[in-house]
Amino acid sequence: MVQTDALATIEHASVRFDTPFTLECGTTLPNHTVAFRTSGTLNAARTNAVLICHALTGDQYVAERQPVTGKPGWWEMMVGPGKPVDTDRYFVICANVLGGCMGSTGPREMRPDGSAPWGTDFPPVTIRDMVRAQKQLIEHLGIARLFAVVGGSMGGMQVLQWAALYPDAVFAALPIATAAHHSAQNIAFHEVGRQAIFADPDWQGGRYWESGRIPARGLAVARMCAHITYLSEEALTRKFGRRLQGAPKDSSEAISLFGEMFEVESYLRHQGSTFVQRFDANSYLTITRAMDYFDLAADYEGDLANAFRGTRTRFLLVSFTSDWLFPTSQSRAIARSLNRAGANVSFVEIPSDKGHDAFLLDEPDFHRTVAGFLRGCAMHAGLAA
Amino acid sequence: MVQTDALATIEHASVRFDTPFTLECGTTLPNHTVAFRTSGTLNAARTNAVLICHALTGDQYVAERQPVTGKPGWWEMMVGPGKPVDTDRYFVICANVLGGCMGSTGPREMRPDGSAPWGTDFPPVTIRDMVRAQKQLIEHLGIARLFAVVGGSMGGMQVLQWAALYPDAVFAALPIATAAHHSAQNIAFHEVGRQAIFADPDWQGGRYWESGRIPARGLAVARMCAHITYLSEEALTRKFGRRLQGAPKDSSEAISLFGEMFEVESYLRHQGSTFVQRFDANSYLTITRAMDYFDLAADYEGDLANAFRGTRTRFLLVSFTSDWLFPTSQSRAIARSLNRAGANVSFVEIPSDKGHDAFLLDEPDFHRTVAGFLRGCAMHAGLAA
Numbered sequence: 001m002v003q004t005d006a007l008a009t010i011e012h013a014s015v016r017f018d019t020p021f022t023l024e025c026g027t028t029l030p031n032h033t034v035a036f037r038t039s040g041t042l043n044a045a046r047t048n049a050v051l052i053c054h055a056l057t058g059d060q061y062v063a064e065r066q067p068v069t070g071k072p073g074w075w076e077m078m079v080g081p082g083k084p085v086d087t088d089r090y091f092v093i094c095a096n097v098l099g100g101c102m103g104s105t106g107p108r109e110m111r112p113d114g115s116a117p118w119g120t121d122f123p124p125v126t127i128r129d130m131v132r133a134q135k136q137l138i139e140h141l142g143i144a145r146l147f148a149v150v151g152g153s154m155g156g157m158q159v160l161q162w163a164a165l166y167p168d169a170v171f172a173a174l175p176i177a178t179a180a181h182h183s184a185q186n187i188a189f190h191e192v193g194r195q196a197i198f199a200d201p202d203w204q205g206g207r208y209w210e211s212g213r214i215p216a217r218g219l220a221v222a223r224m225c226a227h228i229t230y231l232s233e234e235a236l237t238r239k240f241g242r243r244l245q246g247a248p249k250d251s252s253e254a255i256s257l258f259g260e261m262f263e264v265e266s267y268l269r270h271q272g273s274t275f276v277q278r279f280d281a282n283s284y285l286t287i288t289r290a291m292d293y294f295d296l297a298a299d300y301e302g303d304l305a306n307a308f309r310g311t312r313t314r315f316l317l318v319s320f321t322s323d324w325l326f327p328t329s330q331s332r333a334i335a336r337s338l339n340r341a342g343a344n345v346s347f348v349e350i351p352s353d354k355g356h357d358a359f360l361l362d363e364p365d366f367h368r369t370v371a372g373f374l375r376g377c378a379m380h381a382g383l384a385a
Numbered sequence: 386m387v388q389t390d391a392l393a394t395i396e397h398a399s400v401r402f403d404t405p406f407t408l409e410c411g412t413t414l415p416n417h418t419v420a421f422r423t424s425g426t427l428n429a430a431r432t433n434a435v436l437i438c439h440a441l442t443g444d445q446y447v448a449e450r451q452p453v454t455g456k457p458g459w460w461e462m463m464v465g466p467g468k469p470v471d472t473d474r475y476f477v478i479c480a481n482v483l484g485g486c487m488g489s490t491g492p493r494e495m496r497p498d499g500s501a502p503w504g505t506d507f508p509p510v511t512i513r514d515m516v517r518a519q520k521q522l523i524e525h526l527g528i529a530r531l532f533a534v535v536g537g538s539m540g541g542m543q544v545l546q547w548a549a550l551y552p553d554a555v556f557a558a559l560p561i562a563t564a565a566h567h568s569a570q571n572i573a574f575h576e577v578g579r580q581a582i583f584a585d586p587d588w589q590g591g592r593y594w595e596s597g598r599i600p601a602r603g604l605a606v607a608r609m610c611a612h613i614t615y616l617s618e619e620a621l622t623r624k625f626g627r628r629l630q631g632a633p634k635d636s637s638e639a640i641s642l643f644g645e646m647f648e649v650e651s652y653l654r655h656q657g658s659t660f661v662q663r664f665d666a667n668s669y670l671t672i673t674r675a676m677d678y679f680d681l682a683a684d685y686e687g688d689l690a691n692a693f694r695g696t697r698t699r700f701l702l703v704s705f706t707s708d709w710l711f712p713t714s715q716s717r718a719i720a721r722s723l724n725r726a727g728a729n730v731s732f733v734e735i736p737s738d739k740g741h742d743a744f745l746l747d748e749p750d751f752h753r754t755v756a757g758f759l760r761g762c763a764m765h766a767g768l769a770a
Contacts, residue, residue: 183618188609188649191653192610192613201586224576224580236573242569268577272580292647324618
C-alpha cells in the first residue's frame, strides 16, 4: 500500500483568479486556482470550444498521459483527432473541478494565509460552484459561448447545471449516464466510502499531511466499494465469474479455502491500491458530498422543467441499459422535463452490459451517437467541416 | 462506537459432540459445539420437525428475544403459534451455524487445547460443513426425517445443500431469496466488507481478544456496505429519499453542507454501530467466505440437476422482484435444474419493492405462499391438522 503523497510532486498548468469567489455555502475564497488542459485550436471566431466535465475521480487529462499514473487520458476513445469530439475541429477544454486534487483549489491546497493545507476545513462545494469556476475559466479564455459541454456521471451533472445556469453560453449539451439528483442509494454508497476513510486512523481527522501517512487503506476500501457500483453484474460475471487464483502467501488476511481466492477479489484490491496513488482522501470526501447534494430541480421550485424553460440549447441524453448507478429511468426523467420545457432534446439508451463505466469504454454505438449529434449541431451552429 | 465484547457475556443452550468432525478443507475438529433453540413440540412419531436455517448475520433466536440485543427474534413474522411455520403444529429447530458467534464452534470459541480462541486460525468452513453439523444435531434429537427445511439467503443455500446431501431426510425444502452459487458481484461486495475489517487497526490480525478492543469501525463499514445490498433502490427512496436532518455537532467527520446530512446516512451509521455489538468480526470473515465458495453445481460435475436426480423432496422456491442481490433469475435457474431432475417444484416470484430483505419483512403474499405450501405438504406427509 502506497503511503507517500505522490500528488505533491506534480505541477499542473493552471490559472489563478484573484477576485473573491463566494461559494453556495456562503464562504468566500479570496482567490482560487483552476487547473486545466486544452487540445485542438480555437478558431478565430472563438465558436468551436468544447468543454469536457470530468467525473468524481477524473481529472483534466482527458486525452493525454496522466502525469501521476503515466496512463493514457481517461477519455481518449472519445476525444482526439478524428474521434467523436474531434480535436482537429474543436478546441477542447477540461478543468479539474473545484475541490479536486489535480491542481485546482481544493482540500490539499494551501489556505489563503499560507499557514497549512485546507484539509477538512475546505468549505463544502457544490456542482454549481464547480460550474461557476469553469465559467470564469471560459471567460478568461475569451470564449463567450461554448459549442458543446460534454460529461458523464458527475460530469453530466455539471452539463445539466451549465445548461440551466448559462443557457446562452451552451449551444449543445451532452449529459451522459447521469441524473438531475443523486438517489438515496447513490448517497448510501458514498457514505460507506466516507465512513471507510473516517475509520482509517491514518486519516487523522483529515490532517494527514502532518504525519505524511495518507489514509490509504480507508480510501482503497472506498474505491473498491464504488468500483462495484460502476460495473454491471453481467460485466463482473463475464470478466471474472467465479474463477479462482492462488492466494497471496504472505498475507494473514486471505482466510482462503484451499489456498485460493477469487480473481474478482484480486482485481478489486488492485483497483483500491492504485487509486490511492492518484487521489486525495479529503477531495474524495468533498466531491462525493457535492454529488450527494446535487438536486437541480430543488433550485427551481422542485420542477426540473423550470431549469430549462426557453432554452435554445440542443440536448443529447445518453444512458446505458446495464447502468444501475445512474439508470435509464433517471435520464428519461430529465428528457421528460426538457420536453415539458419545449427544449430540443434527443435521448438514446445504448444497449451495453458494461454498467455505468460503459461511458468510458469501447462502445461503438455510443461513440457513433455522440459523433453524429455533434456533426448535426456543428452544421446548425455554422461551424464549417 | 461500542468497543467491548458484548457477546462474551451470554450463555447459549447447546450440545457438544465429542466425535472428530472432518471439515471439507481437510481439518479435523476433535470436538465441536452446536448452539440451537427449539419451539413447539415434537410429535410421538417424530415427523413434524422443521429446521430453520439462518442467514449470514442471523442466529438461532428465530422467534424469541435475542439475548444480546433484547430485540424480537429475526423471523417472528414467519415462525410462531398460528404463523406460516406454525409452532402449534411443528417442532421448530434452529441452530447457530458452524463458524458463527452465538455459541456454535467458531473463531471466537477456544481452540481444542484451550490455549486461546481460534481467531483467524479457525479453519475455513463451507455451507456443506454447516449442514453436516446440523444433520448431527437432528440425529442427536432423534429425528430421522425433517418435515421441512426452510431458509432465506445463506439459509436458502443450506436448504439446497440439505436437499442435495440428504434427500431422504427432507420431505419439503423451501429455499428463499437465494442462489445455487454466489455471483461475482456478491463476492465483490463481501470482499469490500472483509477489506474494511482488515483495514481497522483494532482487528490486530484477528487477535483482538488480546487487547480487548474489537474492530468495531471496520465491521461497521462492512455492515453498512452489505446493508445497502439488502435493500432496493425503491425501498431506500421510499424510506429516506433525499431528506435531510441536522448533522451531529460533535463530529469532525460530517463535512456537511449547511450543517445537514441525509437521513439515509444517519440510518446506515446506526445500522453499522448496532451490528458490532452482536457480531464477531472473525465470524463475519469466516461466514462470508463460506457463502462466496458455495457453488452446489460444482460438486455435481457442473450440472445442478445432478444434485437432485431422483429426489422425492417437494420444493418451494421464492424470489422477490426487487431483490438485486439474489435476483429472480437465480431462483429460476434452480427451478430449471429441479425440473430437469424431475423434482416436484413450485416457484413463486413475489412482487415487492423491499429488496433482498423482503424475506424478513411484512410481505403477506409471501407468508400466505409459505403457509399454503406447508399445509399441502403436511397433508401429503400424513401430518394431521
